[in-house]
Amino acid sequence: MRATKRIADATQESLHRIFTVAEAPDSTLGLLEQEMSQNLVGFLNNHIVASKNALTDIEQDFINPHIPEQPEFVSDHMHHLLDKLVAQSVHTSSPSFIGHMTSALPSFILPLSKLMVGLNQNLVKVETSKAFTPLERQVLGMMHNLVYQQDDHFYQNWMHSAEHSLGSFCSGGTVANITALWVARNKLLKAEGNFRGVSREGLHCAMRHYGYQDLAILVSDRGHYSLKKSADILGIGQENVIAIPTDEHNKIDCHKLADKCQQLAAQNVKVLAIVGVAGTTETGNIDPLDKMAKIAKQNQCHFHVDAAWGGATLLSNKYRPLLKGIEQADSVTIDAHKQMYVPMGAGLVIFKDPTSVSAIEHHAEYILRKGSKDLGSHTLEGSRPGMAMLVYASLHIISRPGYEMLINQAIEKAEYFAELITQHDDFELITRPELCLLTYRYAPKSVQVLLARNNTEANKSVNLLIGKLTKFIQKRQREDGRSFVSRTRIEVSRYGGEKVIVFRVVLANPLTTKEILQDILQQQCLLAQESENFLPELLRAAK
Numbered sequence: 001m002r003a004t005k006r007i008a009d010a011t012q013e014s015l016h017r018i019f020t021v022a023e024a025p026d027s028t029l030g031l032l033e034q035e036m037s038q039n040l041v042g043f044l045n046n047h048i049v050a051s052k053n054a055l056t057d058i059e060q061d062f063i064n065p066h067i068p069e070q071p072e073f074v075s076d077h078m079h080h081l082l083d084k085l086v087a088q089s090v091h092t093s094s095p096s097f098i099g100h101m102t103s104a105l106p107s108f109i110l111p112l113s114k115l116m117v118g119l120n121q122n123l124v125k126v127e128t129s130k131a132f133t134p135l136e137r138q139v140l141g142m143m144h145n146l147v148y149q150q151d152d153h154f155y156q157n158w159m160h161s162a163e164h165s166l167g168s169f170c171s172g173g174t175v176a177n178i179t180a181l182w183v184a185r186n187k188l189l190k191a192e193g194n195f196r197g198v199s200r201e202g203l204h205c206a207m208r209h210y211g212y213q214d215l216a217i218l219v220s221d222r223g224h225y226s227l228k229k230s231a232d233i234l235g236i237g238q239e240n241v242i243a244i245p246t247d248e249h250n251k252i253d254c255h256k257l258a259d260k261c262q263q264l265a266a267q268n269v270k271v272l273a274i275v276g277v278a279g280t281t282e283t284g285n286i287d288p289l290d291k292m293a294k295i296a297k298q299n300q301c302h303f304h305v306d307a308a309w310g311g312a313t314l315l316s317n318k319y320r321p322l323l324k325g326i327e328q329a330d331s332v333t334i335d336a337h338k339q340m341y342v343p344m345g346a347g348l349v350i351f352k353d354p355t356s357v358s359a360i361e362h363h364a365e366y367i368l369r370k371g372s373k374d375l376g377s378h379t380l381e382g383s384r385p386g387m388a389m390l391v392y393a394s395l396h397i398i399s400r401p402g403y404e405m406l407i408n409q410a411i412e413k414a415e416y417f418a419e420l421i422t423q424h425d426d427f428e429l430i431t432r433p434e435l436c437l438l439t440y441r442y443a444p445k446s447v448q449v450l451l452a453r454n455n456t457e458a459n460k461s462v463n464l465l466i467g468k469l470t471k472f473i474q475k476r477q478r479e480d481g482r483s484f485v486s487r488t489r490i491e492v493s494r495y496g497g498e499k500v501i502v503f504r505v506v507l508a509n510p511l512t513t514k515e516i517l518q519d520i521l522q523q524q525c526l527l528a529q530e531s532e533n534f535l536p537e538l539l540r541a542a543k
Ligand SMILES: *Cc1c(COP(=O)(O)O)cnc(C)c1O
Pocket: 171, 172, 173, 174, 175, 177, 224, 226, 277, 279, 280, 281, 306, 307, 308, 309, 335, 347
């Protein structure tokens, strides 16, 4: 009995302490904090062990489903986190981690994130986010301006208007795409006569009212899977996301797009939206947005641009023209947590027309009252953190020319790497970088000669074998932990549109050097030699 009371008292006391007193500077957490704030890169280098543990091994560390019945000291728990979690994390900010869109963060982000978390504002409503709400609206305005370049008068009118919004800040590109298509759906199937709109009566009634056979979303076959998710939850159906073939540069074939529109119209299928991709996830290419805008206009459908990854290119005056036509889009998705060097959880969708969001407006009695400036009345998400502050700060601290430098240098580095690959006897460049993303594979000279000589049919087996080797090298390199490239399977027109396995590289980290890129190729050559079957078999085939 007494023991139970003692535990209760101790718990009570520690609860009070964790809400009122900071950990001592010489405690484990205090020391970690110092180390992190002095040198984040050093901290990560020190504490992330290039672990060769398989995921299934790591799972053994996270297998207990019981919520602890005894409080732990923060320091004890920190040791646990460091050993089990941090040590086995992925070093995404390492300059030799060039496989994904997630990369290094500028050092100011860490203390600012702490400030953001400390303030714990909830952007769903003004009552919990005074100052943060206007700030987020300004960020949406800045990003709107980046895409649409309206005059100051426009922004004075709309940026802080209760009934309008220039966009919707969200957790990422997926939610941004869903939001854009949600707006498109509700605008298309709006209230009319006795029909009170799809948002109130549902898709079934909407289709009956408008007399459409079906709805479709058109995007190139390089479109991101989040569009299928969107179609799924919006009741459109994944199979109604129609993939339009791409040309040899991975850009949508506009003739086929226009033909498809005609064909669907003849079947009484209404095209809900045409989606252009500005920076495809796999190859980094940009669709001909201006031509797509024209086709969307002709077919009177919503034109959305998924610039989740490539949108930041607009910050570069040099490369901005690659996205020409984006200003004709009805909506644009941009992820700040990709090429804008903001931590995970920052995406946006921007609407050309500030009244668009009224199509998805929701109200409630205790918050989001009509006429309030609550951001939550036109976001899919409810409670949301103040991530906009990090975008705001980054835009100020890095500035447009700073971003331009980062973007230009990344593209130029990708061009350098592509050149390196082309010059190297044992590598084959598969997709040339338009932005800072490229794909390639390991294929010794003699094999490349064989591929060039063979017809498509004969190349099938060779490509299959190279695919196995690519997979082998990529896995080994990941396990080795010193560097990382990702891999994907893409259709390659020079092999008759056959899907081949390739290395995929995203050059986002400003600290990645040319030497690192040279080393990565060298490592891959060595790893290829470790393959006991695939390489010898390939070389035999090429004899
Ligand atoms: C990353 C990406 C998305 C999805 O964004 P998340 O932030 O991962 O939800 C959508 N489209 C494209 C083109 C992307 O690159």
